[in-house]
Amino acid sequence: MKLNIVERSWDLQEKIEERTKYIGRGKYGRVLKMARKPTSEEYTKTLQITGLGIILLGGVGFLIFWLWTTAPGFFSGLFGL
Numbered sequence: 170m171k172l173n174i175v176e177r178s179w180d181l182q183e184k185i186e187e188r189t190k191y192i193g194r195g196k197y198g199r200v201l202k203m204a205r206k207p208t209s210e211e212y213t214k215t216l217q218i219t220g221l222g223i224i225l226l227g228g229v230g231f232l233i234f235w236l237w238t239t240a241p242g243f244f245s246g247l248f249g250l
Contacts, residue, residue, distance in 0.1 A: 207215070
């Protein structure tokens, strides 16, 4: 006997509610209760620090790439190879 769509959706809804029933009481509950929306100053500072980190990592990556492509020609010219 097949369940109709309404009964299946109610069963699914009950399963979802059962899984999420204890989400605020477990090990993540304290973190969720303390979480808040950051102020605009906090958001700006986080954005600046993150952007600086991305730029620095990109610069280091570019420097490694540049050395990798130019160093063989430089050393072969320097030593006459």
